Amino acid sequence: MDxxxxxxxxxRAKAQKVKSFTEEDRRIVEDMFRLMKENxxxxxxxxxxxxxxxxxxxxxxxxxxxxxxINPRWEPLGxxxxxxxxGCLSVPGVYGPVERFKKIKxxxxxxxxxxxxxxxxxxxxRVVQHEVDHLDGVLFIDKITDWDRIExxxxxxxxxxxxELLKEHDR
Numbered sequence: 001m002d003x004x005x006x007x008x009x010x011x012r013a014k015a016q017k018v019k020s021f022t023e024e025d026r027r028i029v030e031d032m033f034r035l036m037k038e039n040x041x042x043x044x045x046x047x048x049x050x051x052x053x054x055x056x057x058x059x060x061x062x063x064x065x066x067x068x069x070i071n072p073r074w075e076p077l078g079x080x081x082x083x084x085x086x087g088c089l090s091v092p093g094v095y096g097p098v099e100r101f102k103k104i105k106x107x108x109x110x111x112x113x114x115x116x117x118x119x120x121x122x123x124x125x126r127v128v129q130h131e132v133d134h135l136d137g138v139l140f141i142d143k144i145t146d147w148d149r150i151e152x153x154x155x156x157x158x159x160x161x162x163x164e165l166l167k168e169h170d171r
Contacts, residue, residue: 004051010049010052015134016054021111033059044061045059067110068111070108070109083099095150095151096151100126100129104120
């Protein structure tokens with residue numbers, strides 16, 4: 001299992017709703033958690049489309065929050081937004097400012113089939129919004145607020161799709 005990198009078409013497709021979570025899906029989840037932590041740039045979230053699976057689930061491992069979100073949906077709690085720097089394992093070596101809702105409510109099914117609703121803020125809110133975007137074919141680069149403020153690491157130059165993206169934005 002590998003992490004898909006732009007311009008892989010899977011990253012731009014809308015993922016399919018999960019009707020039942022299979023044993024194979026559970027194995028994929030284990031691999032996703034492992035892959036996220038073994039990556040050159042350790043991630044805190046990974047969506048199924050990023051590993052070539054067109055299903056609506058994500059894994060998140062941030063501080064004390066270690067969870068699989070199946071068919072997640074979120075809505076803002078209030079209108080307040082905040083900007084922060086984001087990166088993505090599917091756009092290696094590029095970091096840029098993205099504005100997101102500060103507080104959200106997320107509903108999902110967990111690995112045990114339980115329906116969960118949580119109110120989130122801070123970094124966890126940001127990560128959930130970022131990962132759910134992947135399920136709709138949206139990448140953080142689509143939401144960068146100021147391309148003059150992006151940071152590019154040498155790692156980016158090893159990926160032709162990332163180099164092409166940077167050329168498009170004259171970076």
